[in-house]
Amino acid sequence: MDNKQYVDKYYMTEVDSFEDSIYCHHAMMGENFIAEHKHNKDQFLYTEGGIVFLKTEEKSYFLPARHYIWIPAGTKHSIHPSSPEVVMRNLYFPRFDTDTAFYKKVNIYPVNDLLIEFIMFTNRWTGNIFPVEEPKYSIAKAFKLILPEISRTELPLALPYPKHDKLKDIVKYLEEKIDENVGFKTIAKEFDVSERTLARLFQKELNMSFIQYYTILRMLTALKLLLDEKMSVNEVAMRVGYSSLPTFSNTFNKIIGVRPSEYVKNKNLLL
Incomplete structure (x- = not known):
């Protein structure tokens, strides 16, 4: 073309x-x-x-x-x-x-x-x-x-940019440790902020909770990894911090609208 x-x-x-x-x-x-x-x-x-x-x-x-x-x-x-x-x-x-x-x-x-x-x-x-x-x-x-x-179903396939310096560092940390399933308490301790302040920071700066942001980040990362034909669904689940395949599959389905196995099966037809 x-x-x-x-x-x-x-x-x-x-x-x-x-x-x-x-x-x-x-x-x-x-x-x-x-x-x-x-x-x-x-x-x-x-x-x-x-x-x-x-x-x-x-x-x-x-x-x-x-x-x-x-x-x-x-x-x-x-x-x-x-x-x-x-x-x-x-x-x-x-x-x-x-x-x-x-x-x-x-x-x-x-x-x-x-x-x-x-x-x-x-x-x-x-x-x-x-x-x-x-x-x-x-x-x-x-x-x-x-x-x-x-077009009745909006997909939350977007992440806002943090402007707050500490939040930028937190988001970078989450991206780098995407395979570790980092908890809210761990983040608060690592960056020396109270859990209340951290929760308020995510809500005020990004208009979503920590868990919402982290879940979407993990699912978007999973989407990228699933486009690599060398990786299985199980491997992708582990790479984004899920030890349970059913939990990963259910979360992926909730955010993306199809199960990861269906996405992999259909991707060659869709691309």
Whole structure:
């Protein structure tokens, strides 16, 4: 697939050239990194052939197979694919009078079979689609309109960035000792803070509890490890600090929406 338009940085110059158009682009990344930028249009991003990390000013998002991310207009973001061969399927939409609160926040959602079919249908479109181009424009607009109806489950595949210096050190410590199942009391003692202060720090700075943050960190790490074909589910469970495979599997299912064994079984089909 030709990646010339990525080299020309289409997303910096062409997406917002016409205020009322819907812009469509399917292409191999061709890059290891897309620098921070923003659009005047909302962005739908679905990837194939690998995984993508997307960073905003507030959070770091992990976009696995069979999921899409919605990026509202004006959101500064950078894109970090697992390889230049990742295929990005992008649709950029202008604001519509019918837009609801759904379209105003960055979120990751699973993709069902209906949306897969719709995404593949859009593969025939390239560049701007103007309102006068009917029925193409109405079909493209319908793509945006159906998203809230079929995207009922938000996946917490994101972690906020800590700004507090001590919390930065704590998060780094958790990442480095991900295989040790570090407890809350251990962290408080290691960093010489009271448990009450530590709990308040996580809630105030990251808007989530220690256990919520640590669980998501472990599951995101597990997702990365499961994409390495050399590692079994049991090995991954141990690498993220779970001595019980059923507990790991149940937690993974609760956060990601499928069991790790299913994810491994399906990943070659999904990527």
